[in-house]
Amino acid sequence: xxxxxxxxxxxxxxxxxxxxxxxxxxxxxxxxxxxxxxxxxxxxxxxxxxxxxxxxxxxxxxxxxxxxxxxxxxxxxxxxxxxxxxxxxxxxxxxxxxxxxxxxxxxxxxxxxxxxxxxxxxxxxxxxxxxxxxxxxxxxxxxxxxxxxxxxxxxxxxxxxxxxxxxxxxxxxxxxxxxxxxxxxxxxxxxxxxxxxxxxxxxxxxxxxxxxxxxxxxxxxxxxxxxxxxxxxxxxxxxxxxxxxxxxxxxxxxxxxxxxxxxxxxxxxxxxxxxxxxxxxxxxxxxxxxxxxxxxxxxxxxxxxxxxxxxxxxxxxxxxxxx
Numbered sequence: 303x304x305x306x307x308x309x310x311x312x313x314x315x316x317x318x319x320x321x322x323x324x325x326x327x328x329x330x331x332x333x334x335x336x337x338x339x340x341x342x343x344x345x346x347x348x349x350x351x352x353x354x355x356x357x358x359x360x361x362x363x364x365x366x367x368x369x370x371x372x373x374x375x376x377x378x379x380x381x382x383x384x385x386x387x388x389x390x391x392x393x394x395x396x397x398x399x400x401x402x403x404x405x406x407x408x409x410x411x412x413x414x415x416x417x418x419x420x421x422x423x424x425x426x427x428x429x430x431x432x433x434x435x436x437x438x439x440x441x442x443x444x445x446x447x448x449x450x451x452x453x454x455x456x457x458x459x460x461x462x463x464x465x466x467x468x469x470x471x472x473x474x475x476x477x478x479x480x481x482x483x484x485x486x487x488x489x490x491x492x493x494x495x496x497x498x499x500x501x502x503x504x505x506x507x508x509x510x511x512x513x514x515x516x517x518x519x520x521x522x523x524x525x526x527x528x529x530x531x532x533x534x535x536x537x538x539x540x541x542x543x544x545x546x547x548x549x550x551x552x553x554x555x556x557x558x559x560x561x562x563x564x565x566x567x568x569x570x571x572x573x574x575x576x577x578x579x580x581x582x583x584x585x586x587x588x589x590x591x592x593x594x595x596x597x598x599x600x601x602x603x604x605x606x607x608x609x610x611x612x613x614x615x616x617x618x619x620x621x622x623x624x625x
Contacts, residue, residue, distance in 0.1 A: 325399075351534060352371075354532060355534055372417070430554070459564060464492075465537070465557045467492060486510075562619075572600075579621055605620075
């Protein structure tokens with residue numbers, strides 16, 4: 303195919319949608335094979351994500367944009383909004399686009415790493431399990447003036463919230479509830495699908511109560527998301543910034559690891575035993591340990607509800623199988 307010309311989108315057209323279609327036609331030809339139309343159809347989501355993120359030209363697409371997009375697809379799979387297989391296909395098409403744009407020289411992402419594998423069983427301790435790790439990160443972010451990011455780390459790690467749930471949490475009601483009962487209600491952005499919602503009431507530690515009441519936290523903020531941003535813009539910004547800071551604190555760049563760390567801690571407190579993936583001696587919580595310890599299966603049922611899953615088998619990807 304002959305290029306249309308012009309400087310935008312490498313000469314493939316004025317809009318992202320048109321340029322992506324022409325790029326694939328140029329590389330794969332017309333023919334009757336389904337590969338090209340399948341990729342183009344799936345890339346509609348990536349195109350919408352790029353536009354919301356402020357990317358309007360193929361020349362501006364970076365691997366970081368691809369990683370942010372893959373993370374968002376993974377979130378939608380985790381929430382049950384997309385099937386894992388379709389999520390993998392969407393990310394794969396994003397990989398193909400970046401490979402075409404860079405002649406195969408750019409780093410791509412692993413679809414299964416982001417969209418997940420239903421059979422995945424955790425074998426290593428999640429990043430941010432130890433209090434010294436996440437406390438250092440929260441304090442460091444506050445010191446750097448990254449208050450919104452500190453709140454995200456705190457809510458994800460200490461309440462087991464998904465990124466979307468933490469982002470949409472109404473801060474004023476959460477602060478009031480935390481002060482009154484040391485609990486917060488997570489109801490926005492929860493798992494459900496088909497219009498169903500699964501709100502949950504989560505007991506939170508003193509560190510999160512203090513964080514919500516921190517002098518640096520603006521009491522006028524409705525949520526963590528800045529007023530001048532939509533969710534996609536915030537998603538891209540937060541993940542970009544957290545990748546930078548997480549390396550400084552020696553933590554995973556994935557917010558989802560904080561949920562796994564929360565699940566492991568809940569398992570220890572409910573059973574008195576370390577989560578199977580931790581491979582460490584039994585912890586000592588002193589007076590904070592529940593008096594009536596639960597069995598492995600009973601604890602998994604409770605934690606599944608805490609996480610908003612309702613499916614015990616999913617806990618294998620958070621804390622591993624029973625030993």
